[in-house]
Amino acid sequence: MIITAVDVVRVAVPAHEPPFVWRAGLPGSEPAADGAWLVIRTDTGVSGLAFALRGAMLQDVVDRRIRAELVGRDPIARELLWDRIWELDRIDRFPVFVQGIVDVALWDLAGKAVGLPVYQLLGSYRESLPAYASTVTFGSIEEYLDVADQCLELGFPAIKLHAWGDARKDARLSEALREHVGPDVPLMFDGSAGFDLLDATYLGKALSDADYLWYEEPMREFSVTAYKWLAERVDVPLIVAEVAEGSHMKTADFIAAGCAAAVRTSTGLRGGFTGAMRTAHLADAFLLRAEVHGPGETSRHLCMSISNTTYYESLIVSNPVRRPAEVDASGNVHAPTLPGVGFEEAWGDGVPAPLAAALAD
Numbered sequence: 001m002i003i004t005a006v007d008v009v010r011v012a013v014p015a016h017e018p019p020f021v022w023r024a025g026l027p028g029s030e031p032a033a034d035g036a037w038l039v040i041r042t043d044t045g046v047s048g049l050a051f052a053l054r055g056a057m058l059q060d061v062v063d064r065r066i067r068a069e070l071v072g073r074d075p076i077a078r079e080l081l082w083d084r085i086w087e088l089d090r091i092d093r094f095p096v097f098v099q100g101i102v103d104v105a106l107w108d109l110a111g112k113a114v115g116l117p118v119y120q121l122l123g124s125y126r127e128s129l130p131a132y133a134s135t136v137t138f139g140s141i142e143e144y145l146d147v148a149d150q151c152l153e154l155g156f157p158a159i160k161l162h163a164w165g166d167a168r169k170d171a172r173l174s175e176a177l178r179e180h181v182g183p184d185v186p187l188m189f190d191g192s193a194g195f196d197l198l199d200a201t202y203l204g205k206a207l208s209d210a211d212y213l214w215y216e217e218p219m220r221e222f223s224v225t226a227y228k229w230l231a232e233r234v235d236v237p238l239i240v241a242e243v244a245e246g247s248h249m250k251t252a253d254f255i256a257a258g259c260a261a262a263v264r265t266s267t268g269l270r271g272g273f274t275g276a277m278r279t280a281h282l283a284d285a286f287l288l289r290a291e292v293h294g295p296g297e298t299s300r301h302l303c304m305s306i307s308n309t310t311y312y313e314s315l316i317v318s319n320p321v322r323r324p325a326e327v328d329a330s331g332n333v334h335a336p337t338l339p340g341v342g343f344e345e346a347w348g349d350g351v352p353a354p355l356a357a358a359l360a361d
């Protein structure tokens with residue numbers, strides 16, 4: 001099999017509805033965007049797809065670098081092509097999602113070629129996994145407690161907070177939530193890189209006192225040393241290396257520094273399925289969990305294939321809370337069934353018009 005064409009099909013993505021906010025200082029939910037499908041086509045008629053929200057960026061790097069690299073290659077040579085994209089990155093300094101999007105399309109293609117969902121091609125470990133409710137930022141402690149009640153009522157077994165980015169207010173919220181749900185509900189906190197070492201330490205002590213399961217990305221992940229120092233100052237387990245660039249190689253440095261109680265992995269920030277699985281296996285070698293970042297089709301596959309993972313992240317974006325379609329009434333997410341990644345599942349009977357035209361060529 002040979003890659004014959006690499007297309008970027010631009011599509012309009014409507015604004016996220018309902019809109020929501022993150023911590024102070026960060027942009028909130030995505031406004032209407034110019035997204036794109038990456039379409040990798042072959043001489044056998046089998047194609048692979050992957051989606052990017054930053055359509056103009058993808059178009060630029062595909063037109064200048066990626067198409068010329070991929071056309072004529074064997075799409076099954078994913079390890080080789082993963083290396084080749086990193087080589088191009090050395091000159092071009094790609095946005096971090098570019099490492100992953102080519103790899104995701106290649107795995108989609110491989111799954112379709114043999115008629116298997118990607119998680120089975122990776123090697124399946126399970127067929128379902130509990131989802132935790134991962135909140136966006138709400139207005140008050142009272143509203144968070146109300147949202148938490150709704151999440152537990154809907155079947156979610158665990159809750160992760162994204163809060164305001166004010167260490168003292170966030171600590172009070174974290175304590176109030178623990179008091180409200182009692183000792184048995186696993187709770188996590190995601191700082192979205194909102195703090196410096198002093199505030200991260202203050203909040204980390206509160207989370208430890210309130211028996212939180214993990215403390216995620218309190219600081220920018222530029223300084224491994226800062227995380228090492230934080231780990232020396234707080235008892236709450238740190239889950240690290242969600243955003244830091246460099247895939248499993250950077251994750252290795254966090255682990256070697258002794259600050260990782262667990263690590264993050266994802267197709268979007270770790271270089272596709274290939275980088276996400278390398279990261280998971282790296283963590284496994286140290287008996288660390290690799291917890292999957294963010295919801296979506298590719299995350300469901302990772303959750304079914306990574307032995308050392310325990311939850312699917314389900315984003316709670318509204319109050320009243322609506323349970324996302326992929327989570328059942330017991331709070332579980334299930335293995336995808338379509339060949340490849342199965343982006344098509346969300347389309348129902350129709351293919352998005354611009355994509356249908358490209359695939360029909």
Ligand SMILES: [Mg+2]
Pocket residue numbers: 190216217242293
């Ligand atoms: Mg996070």
